[in-house]
Every structure is written in structure tokens, then in C-alpha cells.
Amino acid sequence: KYTYDYLIVGSGLFGSTFAQIMNGNGKKCLVIDKRGHTGGNIYTKEENDIKIHWYGAHIFHTDNEEVWHYINKFTKFNNYINSPLAYSEGKLYNLPFNMNTFNKLWNVNTPEEAKHKIQEQCSKYKDISQPANLEEQALKLCGDDIYYTFIKEYTEKQWGRPANQLPASIIKRIPFRLTYNNNYFNDPYQGIPKDGYTALTNNLLKDIHVQTYTNYFDNIPYFQSIAEKILFTGCIDEYFEYKFGRLDYRSLKFKHIYLDTDNYQGNAVINYNEAKYPFTRIIEHKHFEFGKQPSTIITKEYPQKYTPSDEPYYPINDEKNLKCFNKYKALAEKNSHVIFGGRLGQYAYFDMDDTIASAISLTQKELSI
Ligand code: FDA
Numbered sequence: 001k002y003t004y005d006y007l008i009v010g011s012g013l014f015g016s017t018f019a020q021i022m023n024g025n026g027k028k029c030l031v032i033d034k035r036g037h038t039g040g041n042i043y044t045k046e047e048n049d050i051k052i053h054w055y056g057a058h059i060f061h062t063d064n065e066e067v068w069h070y071i072n073k074f075t076k077f078n079n080y081i082n083s084p085l086a087y088s089e090g091k092l093y094n095l096p097f098n099m100n101t102f103n104k105l106w107n108v109n110t111p112e113e114a115k116h117k118i119q120e121q122c123s124k125y126k127d128i129s130q131p132a133n134l135e136e137q138a139l140k141l142c143g144d145d146i147y148y149t150f151i152k153e154y155t156e157k158q159w160g161r162p163a164n165q166l167p168a169s170i171i172k173r174i175p176f177r178l179t180y181n182n183n184y185f186n187d188p189y190q191g192i193p194k195d196g197y198t199a200l201t202n203n204l205l206k207d208i209h210v211q212t213y214t215n216y217f218d219n220i221p222y223f224q225s226i227a228e229k230i231l232f233t234g235c236i237d238e239y240f241e242y243k244f245g246r247l248d249y250r251s252l253k254f255k256h257i258y259l260d261t262d263n264y265q266g267n268a269v270i271n272y273n274e275a276k277y278p279f280t281r282i283i284e285h286k287h288f289e290f291g292k293q294p295s296t297i298i299t300k301e302y303p304q305k306y307t308p309s310d311e312p313y314y315p316i317n318d319e320k321n322l323k324c325f326n327k328y329k330a331l332a333e334k335n336s337h338v339i340f341g342g343r344l345g346q347y348a349y350f351d352m353d354d355t356i357a358s359a360i361s362l363t364q365k366e367l368s369i
Pocket of ligand 1: 009015033034035038039040041042055056057058059060216217233234235313341342343344350351355
């Protein structure tokens, strides 16, 4: 009766992983995407022999053996280790907060000295037992120097609100590393796909019918008629015509700049922590791949208020939005013809490894493994 077993709306990492596994299990899949390319937000665009992370820097990292084993069937990874820097008051500091950071900030050399300094900084705020907002929470956890140099203005740019009006729950803990180790992630596996994320997506979608520039909402009756089931990885509120209201997001704008120099900042990621810079970070893409090209491409990342014409990037997981999302979720559970997956379908921030893990788990459910 149906041409396809699954119509997969969205060719991002979730849709592509789902399609690959279902196709491998004999299920006929059609993948559609409204964008002109596949890969969703992990898409890389190649220009001047440089792979530009078109929707923001993507560094793969995981401690999930199953995910690592799975994804390595479709790409090899280089040995890139994420070691971002933070620019504040004319100086560059290492992240995550570690002995290099403390050495530059306080001129301390040993872990004992650093520990003592952190305790001294925090002691000023020891009477805050129930932090009422993010500012109080951060001051309690790290004290003035770290908060005002690195956290306050950066967080305010990111969320578009004063830190004392943001919920304390955004910051649960501030990890301090008392070693001179600049590796941002603690995961055992990390890297950038050797041939880029676009090649990775192409490998996942090999032998699967794919249509780009195809929006599900442009022909709903047709798309509903061609497949036994739909996996929808777009916005769940849009699918249900916003009947319970719109879910809110934080958006971003990316400004890609081509420069006639071979090395602009000497590192892939530099955060700009101060409010006087409207962007939160500058990415220099070639450093993700140890590039030797004669020119370079950088991207400035500007946090934005989300309006319906913008790309939704970060879900706002506050009470109001979660309540709204739960209504959509309950409605979705009543409809066995459509499944919702991925960061937009599940209204959650997922790293790439969580996205893959979640897609694998859905295929197991669908295949009743
Ligand atoms: P994704 O959004 O990629 O795909 C959804 C697709 O559906 C899109 O292609 C969209 O066009 C399509 N679509 C939507 N509606 C449609 C419709 N009506 N019809 C047709 N198509 C439709 N993770 C990590 O591990 N390391 C990192 O460094 C980063 N960095 C990072 C930076 C930034 C700025 C963000 C926002 C996110 C990250 N991530 C990350 C997270 C990573 O981007 C995320 O895990 C995956 O991209 C999620 O893949 P999805 O398939 O769920 O969504």
C-alpha cells in the first residue's frame, strides 16, 4: 500500500542515523530536508579547501562505546583535542578552568596555592545558602575573579538577560581542574571526522532516497500517504500547528569571514567573554584539521533573540516551555503514525553522541530488538 516504510523528515544526525540503520534492516526509507543540503546543523561547507562548520563549531566527543563503534564505520576521526581559549581584559586564558588559567589569573604555580585561592574567593559568599539566581550561584561556586572575568558578561550575552535574572539552575557546578591539562572534554574519544561532517552524512545516507529543498509542510497529505510511518525531526510545535503555543528558543547568527592570512588566531576556538564584543566566540576552521591552506576562514558567533523566521538553536528549558512541550509530547504519544526524534522533535539540547544514541535506541524499539 505504501511506497516507503518510513518517511524521515530532516536529514540531520538523528534522521540520518535512523535512516541508515532502518535501511540496513530492509526498511524502505525516504529522507526529506527543507534545506538545500543534508546533515542538518553538523553540515560543513567546503570553500578555499577549508571545511566551514556552517552552523557552529562541532567537535565530536563521547564516552559511549556503542556510539563510538557505530560512527567509526562511517568516518575516521583525526586527533583534534578541543582546547579553547578565553579572551578577557586583553589577555588569553586557557579553558576549562585549570592550572594554566589560575597561573595567569592569580600567578599561582601549585595546585595547593590554587585551591587556597579558590577557597578564599568563595568564602566571601559562604552565607548564600539558597542562591536566588545565576549570579549568586556562580559567586558562591567560584567567587569574584572567575565570575567577573569569565562568566558574567559571557552568560549575559548568551542568554540575553542579566545574570541576576537568570535561574540558578543553569550552573550546577563549576569544574576546576587542578592540573595543567587544557583538554576541554573528559571523554576518552574525541576528534573531527577526517573528511568532514558532510562526507560522514553522505556515508550514512548512502543508498537511501534523499530529497533536499523539500519541506514536509508544503505537501502534508502527500507525505502522509507515501509512508507507513513518519519520523519527524523538525519542531514538534510546528507539526501540531502551534495549538498549545510556540516553544521558545535562543538563536544564533554566524558571520563567516574570509581572510587573506594563513593563521588568524592560532587556535580553533577563542571565546570573547566581555560584553563589548557582541559575539561570544571566533572559530578559525582550519585549526580543526591542522590545515596548511594559504588563506583562512573565521566565523563570529552572535547570540540572538529567537523569532519565528530565525533558526531555533537552544531550547529554553524553563518551566513554561517544558509545560508546553509536555502537552505536545502527550499528543504525539496518541498518534502511532508519527514519531518525534532529534533535538527539535524532543525539544532538548543533545550533543552529537547523545543524538546518535537516541536514534539507535529508537531503531531498536521500531525493530523490536
Ligand atoms: P538537526 O537540527 O541537525 O536536523 C534537523 C533537520 O530537520 C534539519 O536539517 C532541518 O532542516 C530539517 N527540518 C526541520 N523541519 C523540517 C521540515 N518541515 N521539512 C523538512 N525538513 C525539516 N554537539 C557536539 O557533540 N559537539 C559540539 O561541538 C556541538 N556543537 C554545537 C554547536 C551549536 C551552535 C549547536 C546549536 C549545537 C551543537 N552540537 C554539538 C549539537 C549538535 O548540533 C546536535 O547534536 C545535532 O545536530 C542534532 O541533530 P538533529 O538531527 O537532531 O537536528
